[in-house]
Amino acid sequence: MRPVSPLRKRLLRPQAWVLGLLAACTITSSTGCLIPMYSADPARRAQQLLYTSEDLRTFLDEWERVWFLDSPSHMKPYRTSGLVL
Template sequence: MNTNNTRRGTWDIGLKFIVLFLMGILIATNTGCLIPMYSGDPVRRAQQLIYTSEDLRAITDEWERIWFLDQPSHLTPYRTHGGVL
């Protein structure tokens, strides 16, 4: 009788794990958790999308500026300050 109980207990734990895993996947795939991230109004949603894309572009530009990636490399054989290419 004990072996039957332990098998059932193991099965319950596995089933709970599978259910929690599937619920986690469903929650993780939502855009804005349970509340939508963007407005339902098309005009306002377009404005929000433009703001979001501008923020992401600005982050990339700022990252390049901080790490001096927007500067010409001094290791290239080409002179970029008006000399010979």
């Protein structure tokens, strides 16, 4: 019979498996990063959430401006003046 290595003995211990499973559950159950994105102060957190939502709201307008989706198409069969009506 072959001798069992110390590493194999350590891996076969039930305590190691239980602790590993507990650590995996703890890590995977956390939402997001370990460092919170927003402040714990309710007033400051509300201000940060307002800024974030405003940034997300204006992102679509910025995207359309970058890709020139807010200007008239020059591929139309008829002329467009480009004036704001």
